[in-house]
Amino acid sequence: MPELPEVEVVRRGLHEHVAGRTVAAVEVLHPRAIRRHLPGAADFAVRLTGQTLRAARRRGKYLWVDLSGGDAMLAHLGMSGQMLVQPVGAPDEKHLRVRVRFADDGPELRFVDQRTFGGLALAEIVEVDGTPLPRPVAHIARDPMDPAFDADAAVAALRRRRTEVKRALLDQTLVSGVGNIYADEALWRARLHGLRATDKLGRAKAAELLAHAAQVMHEALGEGGTSFDALYVNVNGQSGYFDRSLAVYGREDEPCRRCGTPVRREPFMNRSSYSCPRCQPRPRG
DNA sequence: AGGCAGTCCTGGTAGC
DNA sequence: TGCTACCAGGACTGCC
Numbered sequence: 533m534p535e536l537p538e539v540e541v542v543r544r545g546l547h548e549h550v551a552g553r554t555v556a557a558v559e560v561l562h563p564r565a566i567r568r569h570l571p572g573a574a575d576f577a578v579r580l581t582g583q584t585l586r587a588a589r590r591r592g593k594y595l596w597v598d599l600s601g602g603d604a605m606l607a608h609l610g611m612s613g614q615m616l617v618q619p620v621g622a623p624d625e626k627h628l629r630v631r632v633r634f635a636d637d638g639p640e641l642r643f644v645d646q647r648t649f650g651g652l653a654l655a656e657i658v659e660v661d662g663t664p665l666p667r668p669v670a671h672i673a674r675d676p677m678d679p680a681f682d683a684d685a686a687v688a689a690l691r692r693r694r695t696e697v698k699r700a701l702l703d704q705t706l707v708s709g710v711g712n713i714y715a716d717e718a719l720w721r722a723r724l725h726g727l728r729a730t731d732k733l734g735r736a737k738a739a740e741l742l743a744h745a746a747q748v749m750h751e752a753l754g755e756g757g758t759s760f761d762a763l764y765v766n767v768n769g770q771s772g773y774f775d776r777s778l779a780v781y782g783r784e785d786e787p788c789r790r791c792g793t794p795v796r797r798e799p800f801m802n803r804s805s806y807s808c809p810r811c812q813p814r815p816r817g
Numbered sequence: 818a819g820g821c822a823g824t825c826c827t828g829g830t831a832g833c
Numbered sequence: 834t835g836c837t838a839c840c841a842g843g844a845c846t847g848c849c
Binding site (some may be wrong): 533 | 839841843844
Binding site (some may be wrong): 610612627628645646647649693696699743747801802 | 819822825829
């Protein structure tokens with residue numbers, strides 16, 4: 533499941549392989565993949581054609597490519613989305629949703645997505661807090677890797693919430709980029725149970741938690757950034773090149789790496805949370 | 818207005 | 834073997 537580090541790997545790959553190239557043709561093979569582009573698939577294709585792609589950018593789990601015309605091509609990978617750069621004529625992937633061909637007849641850009649939670653759209657750029665953002669991203673908070681990320685402000689925002697700490701970590705309007713995997717990893721490092729109340733969390737503990745979230749994502753990026761083929765811009769939840777370093781996520785009944793207690797799995801928001809019963813005691817009540 | 822349940826989607830797997 | 838049920842989960846929608 534692509535979270536911030538995986539999306540950053542894709543951003544770097546896009547920047548390297550498509551920046552500076554001009555779009556010659558766009559083919560939308562599945563309408564759901566451009567459902568966030570309200571004017572529809574035909575409009576998406578027409579407006580993207582002829583544009584030159586500029587810098588690839590990211591905030592949290594959203595990424596986009598600036599267009600010569602001033603707008604941006606926005607992408608969210610959802611759960612299973614991939615951006616592939618493939619030679620023209622390479623066989624279509626089973627879940628190929630959008631194909632972008634370039635005027636230089638070089639490798640084409642493909643958006644492939646099995647579960648179609650992700651998608652592409654064209655969006656207007658607006659300025660938020662001094663930073664240009666595609667309009668659909670305007671409400672997304674800065675992520676911990678943003679040079680302008682304000683840790684003190686994020687801690688304050690987190691503690692203002694009246695909810696459970698894991699819910700808050702996953703709230704992209706507080707801090708962006710953290711998904712279920714890195715939330716569980718950060719909570720384990722901070723020795724906090726995800727059901728702890730945010731408004732009863734001390735300032736120092738909240739700051740520690742956010743620092744752990746930033747650190748675990750940074751480490752994952754260090755692993756993922758070196759493991760993808762230069763000609764194959766790819767992030768794939770199933771490939772799991774970050775799995776080796778996970779302490780709790782997906783490790784039910786396996787020993788906690790700190791104390792050896794079997795890791796537990798608990799239902800959480802129609803999915804799962806993983807934690808150590810000893811290091812992360814469940815709050816009372 | 819903030820919090821939160823419900824919804825979208827498909828491949829893999831467990832269970833019968 | 835072949836069916837059904839369930840699980841993965843990010844982010845938006847709409848309700849309270």
